[in-house]
Amino acid sequence: MTSTAVVIGGGIAGMCSAKVLVDHYDRVVLLERDVYPDGVGGRRGVPQSKMFHTLLERGRREIEDIYPGFHKLLDERKMPKVAFGFNCALMTPRGWGRNLPVPVQRSLFCTRAMLESTIRDLFLQEPRIELIEEAVVNNLIVDDNNARKAVTGVTYKRRGDSDLTSLSAELVVDASGFSSKAAQWFKAAGINPPEEHELDPLLTYGGQLFKLKAGARFPKDWWWTHGAFIQRVPPKDNVAAHLIRQEGDLWLLTLVAGDGLEIPKDEAGVSEFLSRMRSPLIYDMLPYFEPVDEVTTYRLPKNKWKFYERWDESPSGFIAMAAATCVFNPNMGQGMSVAAGDAGILKQCLQITDSPHELPELFFKRQAEFQKNAYQLACNNDLKFETVVGPRTVSTRLFNWYNDQINAAGAADPWIAREYALVNLLMEPVSYSYRPWFVVRVLFARLFLRWRENPNADDRVAPIPPGPAEIPTRIRAEIRNGLGLAYRFARTRVGLAR
Numbered sequence: 001m002t003s004t005a006v007v008i009g010g011g012i013a014g015m016c017s018a019k020v021l022v023d024h025y026d027r028v029v030l031l032e033r034d035v036y037p038d039g040v041g042g043r044r045g046v047p048q049s050k051m052f053h054t055l056l057e058r059g060r061r062e063i064e065d066i067y068p069g070f071h072k073l074l075d076e077r078k079m080p081k082v083a084f085g086f087n088c089a090l091m092t093p094r095g096w097g098r099n100l101p102v103p104v105q106r107s108l109f110c111t112r113a114m115l116e117s118t119i120r121d122l123f124l125q126e127p128r129i130e131l132i133e134e135a136v137v138n139n140l141i142v143d144d145n146n147a148r149k150a151v152t153g154v155t156y157k158r159r160g161d162s163d164l165t166s167l168s169a170e171l172v173v174d175a176s177g178f179s180s181k182a183a184q185w186f187k188a189a190g191i192n193p194p195e196e197h198e199l200d201p202l203l204t205y206g207g208q209l210f211k212l213k214a215g216a217r218f219p220k221d222w223w224w225t226h227g228a229f230i231q232r233v234p235p236k237d238n239v240a241a242h243l244i245r246q247e248g249d250l251w252l253l254t255l256v257a258g259d260g261l262e263i264p265k266d267e268a269g270v271s272e273f274l275s276r277m278r279s280p281l282i283y284d285m286l287p288y289f290e291p292v293d294e295v296t297t298y299r300l301p302k303n304k305w306k307f308y309e310r311w312d313e314s315p316s317g318f319i320a321m322a323a324a325t326c327v328f329n330p331n332m333g334q335g336m337s338v339a340a341g342d343a344g345i346l347k348q349c350l351q352i353t354d355s356p357h358e359l360p361e362l363f364f365k366r367q368a369e370f371q372k373n374a375y376q377l378a379c380n381n382d383l384k385f386e387t388v389v390g391p392r393t394v395s396t397r398l399f400n401w402y403n404d405q406i407n408a409a410g411a412a413d414p415w416i417a418r419e420y421a422l423v424n425l426l427m428e429p430v431s432y433s434y435r436p437w438f439v440v441r442v443l444f445a446r447l448f449l450r451w452r453e454n455p456n457a458d459d460r461v462a463p464i465p466p467g468p469a470e471i472p473t474r475i476r477a478e479i480r481n482g483l484g485l486a487y488r489f490a491r492t493r494v495g496l497a498r
């Protein structure tokens with residue numbers, strides 16, 4: 001008998017999971033409601049694609065594992081190499097981040113359209129996946145003849161068709177993103193959907209593409225040649241902005257406003273928004289650019305967790321993944337890495353069992369273990385802002401207090417900063433930061449190394465980031481300059497990097 005797996009939705013989770021499934025099912029069908037654009041382009045099904053997206057190291061590794069050659073292909077497409085503290089200025093709630101003598105690149109920076117189209121090009125080369133575009137799944141086929149109900153397929157409608165098509169499958173994977181209709185489909189089949197947790201981050205994003213004006217050159221002392229990033233400061237300062245270099249000499253300006261405030265759409269409004277930031281850096285940079293398109297705005301959906309991992313009525317033959325199960329504030333850039341990581345978890349689970357009865361429970365449990373890290377980080381961070389409505393439990397307060405201590409300690413002790421970055425990059429779980437030695441070192445740094453945190457407190461909160469010459473230790477400055485010069489030389493003369 002031929003076994004079939006159906007994937008609903010061809011975003012990052014859908015494309016990655018379909019590739020994982022081909023080794024376990026005779027037939028893998030991916031149903032996507034959009035027509036994929038030719039080349040790099042946005043599409044209706046992913047309305048957030050016009051907004052800034054960065055892919056963390058965890059996501060990069062997961063995608064590379066599923067689609068070998070992914071990173072090389074991005075490089076060939078001239079993805080810029082953005083590195084905070086080296087060629088991109090970062091102002092965190094604590095002030096400007098440290099300048100680094102060499103680039104430390106822990107995330108990929110290009111448009112979401114470029115990322116998705118690069119994965120898609122590899123996905124389309126896989127002959128074992130059957131892609132059906134313009135196919136909107138509108139229900140699940142549920143068999144309720146046994147004690148445990150079973151999902152045995154889907155019905156969908158293709159654009160232009162008057163009738164629905166039924167497709168039987170041993171496994172249905174819901175990768176249809178935050179607009180997933182699975183809860184409605186289950187209710188219609190007499191199954192109570194999983195419970196949900198919600199928290200509204202009250203955030204609106206705005207995005208606009210720019211390019212440098214012909215002949216424009218930044219002043220020589222602007223070392224932030226690849227962009228600037230200004231974060232929000234809890235509990236009150238609820239606006240953020242960044243202007244980051246993307247592929248093809250494009251730059252993406254992002255404006256973020258909390259409390260449900262509107263993002264300005266006209267030039268004067270954007271200018272005024274930027275002029276009110278803690279640092280005028282982006283405001284000062286903007287005159288060097290000209291817009292390529294209009295401002296697009298996007299009101300973030302609520303953070304939402306669907307408790308699939310403790311769902312008593314889970315039918316066999318059905319799993320849901322990524323944004324279809326868990327949506328959260330993207331300010332830490334973790335959503336696509338979660339999507340790719342979930343596909344990696346599916347791959348591991350399929351090596352243990354491909355039984356439609358056993359797979360859902362195993363998968364939901366492991367997926368929740370992974371996703372809860374990103375969800376916890378996002379929701380707890382949102383609760384630092386006073387206008388966000390939600391319970392500030394003792395554990396939330398403790399979590400946020402400890403998180404602040406780690407960030408402060410990381411400014412004094414680079415080891416702490418490096419280790420904690422692994423948590424933010426989703427390479428390690430949140431529990432990694434609760435290892436006894438790590439806790440001791442954080443407390444030690446807070447109690448005894450405060451003097452190293454802020455070598456020059458004024459510089460940290462100055463409107464313009466400190467330059468290399470202001471790094472206090474002369475030796476460090478020399479090393480930085482030497483390595484930086486060598487790197488820049490290599491970059492321009494040898495073409496090592498863009």
Ligand SMILES: Cc1cc2nc3c(=O)[nH]c(=O)nc-3n(C[C@H](O)[C@H](O)[C@H](O)COP(=O)(O)OP(=O)(O)OC[C@H]3O[C@@H](n4cnc5c(N)ncnc54)[C@H](O)[C@@H]3O)c2cc1C
Pocket residue numbers: 008009010011012013014031032033034044045046048051052053054055056135136137138175176177178179180205298300321322323324330332333334335336337338339
């Ligand atoms: C403003 C903003 C900024 C973000 N920035 C980042 C970032 O910097 N880094 C990061 O990692 N993440 C970021 N994210 C999160 C990221 O966009 C999502 O987490 C990620 O796209 C989820 O992937 P997915 O495959 O689960 O869902 P999606 O990408 O939403 O894909 C779902 C797919 O399913 C299709 N579909 C839906 N319903 C049906 C149906 N009934 N039938 C057939 N097809 C269907 C859709 O057309 C779509 O193709 C950001 C999100 C937002 C909103």
